[in-house]
Amino acid sequence: MRKFPQSELGSDLTLAGALITLIVIARLLPHAPNFTPVAAAALFAGTMLHHRGIALAVPFVGLIASDAVLGFHDWRMMIVVYGSLALPAAIGMLAKSVRVSRMLAPRSEEHTSELQSH
Numbered sequence: 001m002r003k004f005p006q007s008e009l010g011s012d013l014t015l016a017g018a019l020i021t022l023i024v025i026a027r028l029l030p031h032a033p034n035f036t037p038v039a040a041a042a043l044f045a046g047t048m049l050h051h052r053g054i055a056l057a058v059p060f061v062g063l064i065a066s067d068a069v070l071g072f073h074d075w076r077m078m079i080v081v082y083g084s085l086a087l088p089a090a091i092g093m094l095a096k097s098v099r100v101s102r103m104l105a106p107r108s109e110e111h112t113s114e115l116q117s118h
Contacts, residue, residue: 046092
């Protein structure tokens with residue numbers, strides 16, 4: 001298990017708390033159709049937070065807190081919804097390890113040696 005500096009943990013918890021608060025507020029207030037603040041917050045958490053467990057907890061805690069106010073539904077439906085909203089967090093964690101510049105314009109060995117010889 002990787003040890004994180006105390007400052008990373010503190011900043012992760014602060015950001016996670018802010019994201020969870022935004023999720024709860026966004027679910028309780030009226031909003032536009034197809035507006036997905038939970039998925040956006042999950043993706044952001046997966047990308048920005050250092051602790052994977054905290055990143056995955058953000059959508060779950062936000063959903064549980066807002067469902068406590070809105071009312072819980074059938075457990076089978078909740079498993080599907082909660083699981084599908086964990087996917088953006090996982091995608092965000094994977095995106096951290098892939099640099100966009102490598103995806104858009106991968107460098108070949110030939111091109112790199114040409115650039116170095118000039």
